[in-house]
Amino acid sequence: MNQIKKLLIIGFVWPEPNSSAAGGRMMQLISIFKQNGFEITFVSAAQDSDFMVDLAEFEVTKKSIELNSTSFDDFVIELNPEVVLFDRFMIEEQFGWRVVEKCPNAIRILDTEDLHCLRTARQKAFKENRAFEIHDLLSEEVAKREIASILRCDLSLIISEFEMNILKDVFKISSDLLFYLPFLVEKMNEEELLKLPSFENRNNFVFIGNFLHEPNWNTVQYLKEAIWPLIKKNFREAVLEVYGAYPSQKVLQLHQPKNGFFIMGRAEDANEVVKKSRVVLAPIRFGAGLKGKLLEAMQCGTPSITTYIGSEGMHEGLVWNGFIEDNPEEFAKKAIALYQNENLWKESQKNGITIINKCYQKNDYSEKLISLTNSLLEDPENHRLHNFMGNLLQHHAYKSTMYMSKWIEAKNKN
Template sequence: MNQIKKLLIIGFVWPEPKSSAAGGRMMQLISIFKENGFEITFASAAQDSNFMVDLSEFGVIKKNIELNSSTFDDFILELNPDVVLFDRFMIEEQFGWRVIEKCPKAIRILDTEDVHSLRTARQKAFKENRIFELEDLLSEEVAKREIASILRCDLSLIISEFEMNILKDVFKINEDLLFYLPFLVDEMKEEELLKLPSFDERKNFIFIGNFLHEPNWNTVQYLKEAIWPAIKRDFPEAILEVYGAYPSQKVLQLHQPKNGFYIMGRAEDANEIVKKARVVLAPIRFGAGLKGKLLEAMQCGTPSATTSIGSEAMHENLPWNGFIEDDSVEFAKKAIELYKDENLWKQSQKNGIEIINKCYQKSAYSSQLISLINSLLVDSKSHRLHNFMGNLLQHHAYTSTRYMSKWIEAKNK
């Protein structure tokens, strides 16, 4: 009889699938491991939130832990997991050395969410009004931390093929340490569109996104200042509803019903709201990873208007489910056309289904991931032996982080 394998996930935050794509991604990972017989414990030092998912409903054990505390050592020693999944590189920095010290045999996996240094470098280039170059990454401070974390782990999950190529070509990371894992959804048949609200039953443009994420706030500013005035000029009755978790005061101040610009706040059920909208607007100007809001639009049969950054690595060479445009004036024109032209709108819906089925099939990736993890469980020694740079970084980080953490713990006492 096979022994049940234990997975420990150390979360940056508790999963909130209704608040962010990162929360949805985490629940997808949990479902893969659950379906493959893993016993899962989810631990985090984050505060509980009103919108976090009830992990017990998914058969996951919830554990509150502390930063810079040897109580974690006792906890992990007792749990003795086979696999530890770090949610973002900051969590690996904080807890990685403790995992190595107490459970050296555990396979260490990093879920990057997206390449943070890519997002940061693009944001800097945008704010400095210059074109982002891949070489910018080499001088990015956060890249040094992020790449070191990837090298220290046995495997890192990368959500975007564009980012896979950056890690291999710019940072020269061995492919054996990386696994491409996009968002994962079930297959969608074209006839399912008939069950969704029709063109005539839908109304309004929408934007949806978590406001703790800087690219989302910037997108709403761009909509308000450049794109929406151009849309309203040619389509005076147009309405835009902006949804998103954690809106700040500066977001709420953009609410202007007289101009058809509505700040709606958190969406209780994002899926239902997107299904009732006619077009999703997402003119994203910087960022990284894949855009959960755009995949969700496809699943809801809602065409979307986005930029080359928004659509990056999301559709291979397939036609987009709407359009991709970086110029604000053209963006506004095409948004109106997509909203008003029923034939174009219906074709865009079909394009979305083709993208879902070609690029995001759960069955295509989940078995590969589990197979790779099982092979690491059988022979991690050889895999680690060939990761010399990872061992080197582990040695130095282990020493420095360990003493810093011990010092903080002693100081807190």
């Protein structure tokens, strides 16, 4: 009989799958490991939220932990997990050295969510009104921290093939340390489209996205200031509903019903909102990773229009389920065409199913992840022996994080 393996997940926040794509991805990871016999404990130093998932329903043990405290050391020694998964590089910085010190044999996996250094560098270039260049990453401070974290871990989960290429080509990270793991969904067939609301039974344009995420807020501003006036000019009856968790006062101030621009706030069921909408608008101007809202649109049979950054890494060159357009005038023109042309709309729906079935099949990736994890568990020393830069960083780079944490801990006791 196989011994049950323990997985410890250290979360940046508690999972909120109805608030963000990151929350949905975390629940996908939990599902994969749970289905393969892992006993999972999820811990976080974040405050509880009203919208976090009830982990007990998924047979996952939940525990709150403290930052800069030896109480985590005592906890992890007692739990003695075989695998530790860090939710984003900031968590690995905070707790990775403690895991190495107290559970040196545990396999350390980093879920990057997306490359923060890529998102940060693009955002800086956007605000400085210049084109982003790949070499911007080499001078980005966040990159130094994030790449160090990737090197220190036994394996990093990368959500985008575009980001996989950056890590290998720009930062020269060995492919042995990386695993491509996109969003994972079930296979769809065209017959399932018949079960979804039809073209004539759908209304309005929609945008949906967590407002705590800066690229989403910027997208809504861009829609309001540049895209929507162009759409309304040629399609007076047009209505746009903007949904998103955690809208601030500055977001709510954009609500303008007379102009067909509605700020709707949090969606109780994002899937239902997208299913009843006719077209998703997502003119994203900076960011990284994969856009959960665009995959969700495909699953809901809702065509979308986005930018090249929005579609980046999402469709492997397959025809998009709508249009990809950076020019605002063309974006608006194609949005109207997609909304009004039923044949074009239906063809776009089918393109979305093709993308889902080619790029996001759960079974294609989950089995490989578990196989790779088990392989690391069988011989972690050999794997680490060939990661010299990671060993070097373990020796040196953790020291500043470790002693800063110890200093804060000592200060808190006084």
